[in-house]
Amino acid sequence: MGLASGPAFGKLRRGVLQEVENPISTRDSGRALVLSIVWQRDQQPDGEVSVGSVAAYMCIDPSVGSRMVTENIKSGYLIRVPSQLDGRRAVLQLTPKGQEFLREYRKQQRRAYEYITADWSEQDRLDFARLMLLRYVESIENLNRRPAADA
Structure with missing residues (x-):
């Protein structure tokens, strides 16, 4: 299982959502990623999100x-x-239009699943x-809380 999980994980990250019925476009995936970051950070007590923090979160x-955020602003999904x-x-x-876009995108993700x-x-x-979707993502989000590994 351990050796097979690397290539399998790589396949998860490739355009699976483009291979199903009513595919999600690459452009919409990028938009939804930015909108999801803003939405997720908005849910936190100090949840202000800047262009820089979006870039940092996405590595x-x-x-x-900045270009990705600007495209979302021009499309009416985000405001400063x-x-x-x-x-x-x-x-x-x-924006309300951005919230609706994100809701529809998530419905399409569910249909793809x-x-x-x-x-x-x-x-x-x-x-x-x-295990994979919820627990794994929770573990990713908690990585910065783990004690440093001894070198």
Whole structure:
């Protein structure tokens, strides 16, 4: 299992959502990633999101992050608003159009999951979702809380 998991994980990251019925475009995937970051950070108590923090979260060059954010702003999905913590800064906020786009994108992700796992048992679907999708993502988010490994 251990040796096979690397290549299998790589396949998860490739355009699976483009290979199912009613595929999600690469452009929409990029938009949804930015919108998801803004939405997720908005849910936190100090949840202000800047262009720089989007780029940092995505581990991409700030200029690439800026272009992605600008495209979402031009499409009407995001707006820049003054920070409530520091009025000199601008932060990002989802518009109602952006919220709707994200809802529709998530519905399509769910349909893709159901399409891909159509021949799985209900228990396999639930186990995979619980372990791979939920627990794995939670572990990724908690990485910075782990004690440093001894060298």
